[in-house]
Amino acid sequence: MLRYLAVRLLQALAALLAMSAIVFAAVYAIGNPVEILVNPQADQQEIARAVAALGLDRPLPEQYLRFLAHAATGDLGRSFAFDVPAIGLILERMPATLELATCAMLIALALGLPLGLWAGLRPRSATGRAIAGLSILGFSLPTFWVGLMLILVFSVQLGWLPSAGRGPTIPLLGVPVSFLSLEGWRHLVLPACNLALFNLALVTRLARAGTADAMRQEYVVFARAKGLGEAHIVATHVAKNVLIPIITVAGLEFGSLIAFAVVTESIFAWPGMGKLLVDSINVLDRPVIVGYLCIVVVMFVAINLAIDVAYAWLDPRVRGALA
């Protein structure tokens, strides 16, 4: 197990290094930041000074090595646009994104599991078909358009909920969060539902397919033969087998929730790191773009690693093979 862990950790580090090189080369090849960051009326000397100050006159490999050395100490460069450390800028906005993504995942699981279970138990009933159909719709609806519709209905027409921002935050262990106050919830609910939609459809479909599949298995037939009640069979035997793949997918999908938060945050002016990324791409604020990608890549590699290790630990077959 320890050996497996070490190998996986090394693989994760290699992936991290490869991604950072690709990201750096890609992002630093976009156009000339001088044209954007320096006043167009500046003379030659002023431009040269700015280029030297930003380190843009060095060759790319040297810029990359400097970047790596700095990144190792948590310094990803200063934002061109805000003139503050990029990493601080991103970390400052990270709690907002994590809060949004966590809420969205909880909504998707809390609604998707029962809906999928219901539809899987009664695939031919009207509700079963309706849930299946709606889940296809959930896949098809573009996130950004659903966000607009939520704003139009709940903010503009009904006037129930605010359409932008995070509302007042309350510090929890030093991290500002929205979910501790009613006003915070009012700001959170629309973007969280918007972000949850895709995963809600996904969880519903997985739960439905898993349930329908489990109900055909021999252990269900056997449990019935034992005279167990249908509710008991579903709650203990079926639910457990349906849950395993869904928990895995939920873990993997958490990363994509953070990525898709880019869209939701842009619509609801949610002050998270996704909105920061879009703004940074628009002004070619390269340290922030690179920093965002590094942080997201680290998160992804960590999530994948955690799921792999958890799997190896939980699944007796894999555990046996490793021992």
Add this chain to the structure above:
Amino acid sequence: MRRLALDFAASRVALAAAALLALLALAALLAPWAAPQNPYDLAQLDLANSRLAPGARFWLGTDDQGRDMLSAILYGLRTSLTVGAVTTACALALGVALGVTSAWLGGGFEALVMRIADLQLSFPSILIALVLLALLGQGLDKIVAALVAVQWAYYARTARAAALVERRKDYIEAATALALPGRTIVLRHLLPNCLPPIVIVAGVQTAAAITLEATLSFLGLGLPITEPSLGLLVANGFAYILSGQYWISVFPGAALVVLVVAINLSTDRLREVLDPRSRGLY
């Protein structure tokens, strides 16, 4: 083929979706003749008509430039469908070629292609597309390039999986025993039998490409203002939603949703028809 068509048509929902899809494609194709005005000919626009609510003259209202929304949507459908079709064609050709070749050759080539595909698939498509567009800049060719780079991996994996199953079957062995050249076996025998799962992936990915393009354009990173797709039209109307002028955003978005849902419903039915195992579920 005939049996497939009949099976497909047995579902009324799927038939309606396919008919709707054909209608939208036709409308997009005929947009220059069917649209009430050319929305990008500035001479035909009148600022006095800006932001009019839907009515008798402008069925779906006008935007801030006095542009007829119905015409803008028809032209936008053209752009969106073009992006979807070109992306699918390129990504499918590239992915299937790499996937089937991987399965056939095996060894280092297979390992390399599949490792790259795995690495790429572990990141959400929108993130990869965002970075690529930040790198490439705006434009129809660039967004297609970014989408192809995102989507080839799905085709490659599907094609490889199907080809690995097929190549173990007797007819491939028979073809090999006949000493047919490898190229003939792959192109004439292996590839046609790998098609059903690839067709399904193509349906799903076409819808995904159209949605992704719209999303990126909505964020202002996709197509430039000179080639407005449905996503850009929605973004354009976003500013006016808060003042209740819903039609500038809602109608282009609705057109996009109808298009994507029609594609997905058709694909879903196709999956049932091509994969009899899943039939019991519906």
